[in-house]
Amino acid sequence: AQKITQTQPGMFVQEKEAVTLDCTYDTSDQSYGLFWYKQPSSGEMIFLIYQGSYDEQNATEGRYSLNFQKARKSANLVISASQLGDSAMYFCAMREPTGGTSYGKLTFGQGTILTVHP
Amino acid sequence: DAGVIQSPRHEVTEMGQEVTLRCKPISGHDYLFWYRQTMMRGLELLIYFNNNVPIDDSGMPEDRFSAKMPNASFSTLKIQPSEPRDSAVYFCASRQLMNTEAFFGQGTRLTVV
Numbered sequence: 371a372q373k374i375t376q377t378q379p380g381m382f383v384q385e386k387e388a389v390t391l392d393c394t395y396d397t398s399d400q401s402y403g404l405f406w407y408k409q410p411s412s413g414e415m416i417f418l419i420y421q422g423s424y425d426e427q428n429a430t431e432g433r434y435s436l437n438f439q440k441a442r443k444s445a446n447l448v449i450s451a452s453q454l455g456d457s458a459m460y461f462c463a464m465r466e467p468t469g470g471t472s473y474g475k476l477t478f479g480q481g482t483i484l485t486v487h488p
Numbered sequence: 489d490a491g492v493i494q495s496p497r498h499e500v501t502e503m504g505q506e507v508t509l510r511c512k513p514i515s516g517h518d519y520l521f522w523y524r525q526t527m528m529r530g531l532e533l534l535i536y537f538n539n540n541v542p543i544d545d546s547g548m549p550e551d552r553f554s555a556k557m558p559n560a561s562f563s564t565l566k567i568q569p570s571e572p573r574d575s576a577v578y579f580c581a582s583r584q585l586m587n588t589e590a591f592f593g594q595g596t597r598l599t600v601v
Contacts, residue, residue, distance in 0.1 A: 405589055415579065415592035461531060473543045476521060476583075476590055478531040 373397075374464050374479035381484050383452045390437070391447040391482045393462030399423075403465040404445040406436065409481070410458040418460075421445060452486045459483050494580050494593035501600055506568040509596045512561055513582030521590060522555055522565050523579040531579075537563065570600045 373396040383389035395404070406418040421429045421436045429436040437446040449456055462479040493512040501507050513520050521536040535545040540557045548555070552571070557563040567574055577597050581590040 407592075413577065413595055413597075415581070415595075417589040417591070420589055473536070473538050474519060474583075475533065475536065475544060476581075477533060478523075480530040 374462055374477055376462055376479035376482050378482045379480075381482055383449075383484065383486055385454060385486055385488050386451055388448060388450045389452055389484065391449070391460050391462075391484065393445045393447065393479060395443050395445065395462075395464050397443075397464065397466070399467050401467040404436065404438070405463040405465065405476075406434070406445075406447045407461045407463060407478075408456075408458045409461065410455075415461075419447070449484075454486050454488060457484060457486045492580055492582050492591050492593035494578075494596050496596060497594060498597045499599070501570055501598070503571055503600055504569045505600075506566065507570045507574075507598060507600075509565040509578050509580075509598070511563045511565070511580030511593060513563070513580070514584070514591055515561065517582035517584045517591075518560070519583040519590070520557060520563050521579075521581040521583075522563070523581065525577045525579060525595070526575075534565070567598075570598075572600045575599050 375394045402423045404421045408416045408418050419429050419431045419434045419436050421438045428438050433450045435448045459481045461481045464477055466475045495510045518539050522534040523531050524534055525531045534547045535555045536543055537557045553567055555565045577595045579592050579595045581592045583590040
C-alpha cells in the first residue's frame with residue numbers, strides 16, 4: 371500500500387527566503403506520479419507541480435521546484451523567494467499506476483502549514 | 489471551463505438527517521474522487537470512480553456513506569443517517585489522464601449538529 375509522509379506540521383520562513391517542505395513516500399510500484407498542492411485559508415486546493423517517477427529532471431514551475439530523490443523516496447518542494455501569499459497548507463500526493471487492478475489512486479500526506487513572515 | 493462544481497458549498501443539518509453532496513466533474517474527465525478533510529485525519533480518500541464505475545470504496549467510513557455516479561457529468565455522496573462526527577469539508581476532484589493533476593472543487597463544508 372502507498373504511504374505519504376510529511377513530517378513537518380508547521381514551517382516558518384522569512385519573506386524572500388527559500389523554504390523546503392519535506393515529503394517521503396513508500397511504494398513498491400515502479401511507475402507513479404508525485405504532486406504538490408497548496409491550500410490557502412480560503413480552502414480551495416491548488417495544483418502546484420508534478421513529477422513522474424521516470425522523469426530524470428526535477429520538475430520546476432516558476433518559484434516552485436521539486437527535489438526528487440528516487441532512491442531515498444523523497445519529493446521535497448522548494449519554494450524560492452517566499453511571498454506573504456505563500457502562507458498556506460501544502461500537501462504532497464502520490465498517484466499509483468494504472469494497469470491490472472491498479473487505477474491511479476491518488477493519496478495525500480497530512481500536510482505542512484507554511485507561514486511566511488514579513 | 490467552469491471547473492469541478494460542488495453543491496452545496498455549506499450544509500448544516502441535524503443528526504439523523506440524510507445529507508446529499510453533489511459534484512459535477514470537468515467535462516471529459518474520466519476519474520472522479522471524493523475526499524473528506526478534517527483537522528484530525530487530514531485529507532482522506534473516500535471513493536473513486538473510473539468511467540463512472542466505482543473502483544475503490546475502501547475509504548468509505550461505514551455503511552451510512554454511499555456514492556454514485558449515474559453518468560459522466562454527475563456524482564453524489566450520501567450520508568444517511570448523518571452524525572456529528574461526519575462534520576468535515578468534503579471535496580470532489582476529477583482527472584482526465586494518468587499523467588495529469590486532479591482538479592478539485594471548492595468543497596462542501598458539512599456541519600452536523
